Amino acid sequence: MTPLANHPLSLRLAVSDLAMIDRAAMLRGRSRTEFMRDAAVRAAEEALLESLPIRMSPEGFEEFLAVLATPGTAVPEMVEVLQRPAPWERAS
Template identity: 60%
Template sequence: MRLPEADVVVIDLAASLRGRSRTDFVREAAVRAAEEVLMDHGLIRMSPEGFADFMGILSPPAAPVPEMVELARRPTPWEAGYEPKQ
């Protein structure tokens, strides 16, 4: 791989901070980036029965979370007359 000298300097500095060779550092970074791309674009496969179970879990109405309901009912700082400390 041909890289600009400035890029090589940055890579070498980062690799040395990690105690790695340039090759190990670049390989690890490339594999990590490739795995992220694959995870973002992965296809999820399931059987018709599995999909039906999945949809069954998602279909019922959501149950309220008492803490979230209480939080949503609180007045906002500007409604409650909040004055920041000076």
């Protein structure tokens, strides 16, 4: 297969799904085909990456476990954000 080969793909979509895809493609300035191809390739990449095993040496694994066992360090900015009341908790 050459990199520029075209292979048609047919999908059956509900009218509402097609309308949403067309609207999103328009917002991105893409054609329906480009938008769907990009979305499908991105989803395929994510699925493949999720299934790849992570390999490391026994020494590397021990270092990894040691880092996980080390207590974390508070990030002051994050602590402040997490202590703020949620918008729905604020008095009107």
